[in-house]
Amino acid sequence: MTTANTPAVPRTHHAVVVSATGGPEVLQWTETEVPSPAPGHVLVRTAAAGLNFIETYQRSGVYAMDLPFTPGTEGSGEVVALGEGVDASLLGARVATATATGAYAEHFTAPADRLLAVPEGVDLAEAAALPLQGMTAHYLCRSTFPVEEGHTVVVTAGAGGVGLLLTQLATARGARVVTTASTEEKRELSRGAGAVAAVDYPDLAATVAELTDGEGAHVVYDGVGKDTFDTSLEVL
Template sequence: MHAIVVNTPGGSSALTYAEVPDPVPGPGEVLVDLDASGVNFIDVYQREGRYPIPVPFTLGSEGAGTVAAVGEGVTGIATGDRVGWQGVLGGYAEKAVIPADRAIPLPDGLASDTAAAVLLQGLTAHYLATSTYPVQPGDEVLVHAGAGGMGLLLTQIVKLRGGRVISTVSSAEKEKLAKDAGADEVIRYEGFAEAVRDLTGGRGVHVVYDGVGKTTFDGSLASLRPRGLLALYGGASGAVPPFDPMRLNQLGSLFLTRPTLGHYVATREELLARADELLGWVTSGTVKVHIGGRYPLAEARRAHDDLEARRTTGKLLLIP
């Protein structure tokens, strides 16, 4: 089979389209013929070596397809079942082996490419808006990168829970996408903290969902009302430098958390509970998934270049 292999961490040139042996499922594992795999910023971090992984490795932590074989001891999943997953490396390939307890059954009526586009970001948006800071009706919320895959999903889930969304974007095209997803207000990044204060009558927001990181961190803190929460769930612009926690006191007894999806789907029960609700919303059309680009597997470099250059909206997929 073919896969994207990283032999040495680095830029997008580190992504090598190679022929590799077909994987074989071991005990407790399933082999999946992939229909699509998701492209995410965590893939960039792993490719760069920011999140070190022993080399060589195949990128991709999200995908969907059909079970081709099951390993010893697997129950509840059979050959021919359609499944998706997130959080397991190996998705940039034609076939992948994943632990059976990470496989998420796909409901009838949900296309595999949609599943591959929504699981990682959708489950992240789900835990952020329902657990990290459970949005309540009337809450005012700042969502950064509102036209990206995460931003579009977060906006829709916050609106489902009755929140008011202020979204940051970088262009008129992205502004339209954010508004179409339900954002109440859409602003640019320059001077966004002041704009947030103006839009909230000087109060600030209850929560900021920030996956941008370094370039937005200070403004995100300045956008919060007293005892507000900054959920720093990513660092697309780079890592936030160390800072004095006393700033949280000075700005209004603020809360800061750096969550990650793995801790919110640690058990199979919680994984399936979140996935069932999320995929139910998607299948019913309550939450819409915007796929911004489909790339042949061999063109993974181009997908990474486009993602990092912010030339994309919505979710990017690789198609074997």
């Protein structure tokens, strides 16, 4: 293992450790050994960790995990140690990733080939929130269905993490975005991200028909599923 010169990597650190499944009370801040990066992996000094629903499933036992474990697949920070075979130029790099192991800790490990470089001037805490939801939103509007200027785009759950980012990205590409959200507070948040209309779910079909003169949307990004599937097809 190759380590950065300063500051030294400690032998122990603090991490959130889950020793039994359950509610938030099973998340215990514990002193434990700093993990050593495997071949092809790096050790990152954590600046921030992303919080995602998968961690609640792991913590509660919905997704089976070997106990004990430290949650966290998304995080950012500075590379402070390298596993075998990793390019030495990564030492000291500012990075973010969605493939971390144990990001709910002062250090975490991640595959070197799954790191995202964080430019100077970009806050590491903001960077930690982007890899999973940000790359999902980017893929949806650039690859799943390439959004173009003039398109009408529908985003369900428009106030969620992916929904807010997808709305901003589609708007930046010149699209007109219509979103759904269950409360006025959420709808206002969605409008702030660029939605030309943010409505309650029962009002979606009429809103899209009015905005498009009955032609319908070019694409629907449906992040809800069963309850909205029929309407999503209807508004196309």
